[in-house]
Amino acid sequence: MANKRDLKKDINYVLGDIIEEVYVWELNNPGKDNKSGEAIIDEAISSFDSFMARANQRKLENPSKHFKAIREDLEKTATALVEKVNSL
Structure with missing residues (x-):
């Protein structure tokens, strides 16, 4: 069960x-x-919901x-989201 908890x-x-x-990006770029x-x-919230349902x-x-x-x-989803954040 520790595996599930860690996941x-x-x-x-x-x-x-x-x-x-x-949120940090939004604070640093108010204009x-x-x-x-x-x-x-x-997208991150909906991904969270789907991953928790699967877990x-x-x-x-x-x-x-x-x-x-x-x-x-x-890992794939996080990488894609980080790339989107970096492109802001």
């Missing part, structure tokens, strides 16, 4: 850090349009394979 923490920390970075930043935050699934045939797939998808 949930990773999801929370990674996506939370991305959202925090968008710029915040709609693109808000879109990134909305909370029960009765899995192969839990380690399932959690590994979630971690890989989290």
Whole structure:
């Protein structure tokens, strides 16, 4: 069960850090349009919801394979979101 708990923490920390970075960008650039930043935050929140739903699934045939797939998808999603933040 520690694997599931660690996965949930990773999801929370990674996506939370991305959202925090968008807020920092918005504070440092008050004259710029915040709609693109808000879109990134909305995407991060919806990704968080879907990852947590996947992590909370029960009765899995192969839990380690399932959690590994979630971690890989989290890495891909986080990389894409970071690239969007960097392009702001």
